[in-house]
Amino acid sequence: MDITFEPLGRIDIDGPHTFAAKLENDTIGFIYGYSLARIDEKPPMFFIYSADIYPPHQGKGYGSRFMQFVVSWAQENGFSESFVMTERDNIAACRAYEKAGMIHNENDCDRLYVIEYGDDL
DSSP states (O other): OOEEEEESSOOOEEEEEEHHHHHHHEEEEEEEEEEEOOSSSSSEEEEEEEEOOOOOTTSSSHHHHHHHHHHHHHHTTTTEEEEEOOOOOOHHHHHHHHTTTTOOOSOOHHHHOOOOOTTOO
């Protein structure tokens, strides 16, 4: 079976970005990312917000290949860097990111603070 990766929707440097991983005709994963402006003169950064390969397809190398596709896409489309955050104990994700050529920057931040807003807004 052949796996393919593709951007979905509009593709420009300013928009949110969605990518799909497909095995044959079935979607087996998504990566969602955002363009983040910088305060210096460099081009925007690409923030990978979420990367998911569906459980039946995990552990087969698809995640690292998918991540490599997305970071290559970001570089080819003028982003200054790509980054993703994960928890230290998410070993599978860390391995996939490293296999894709990403480097851990020794920042031990693995906490996410969230405010959830009610439906009554």
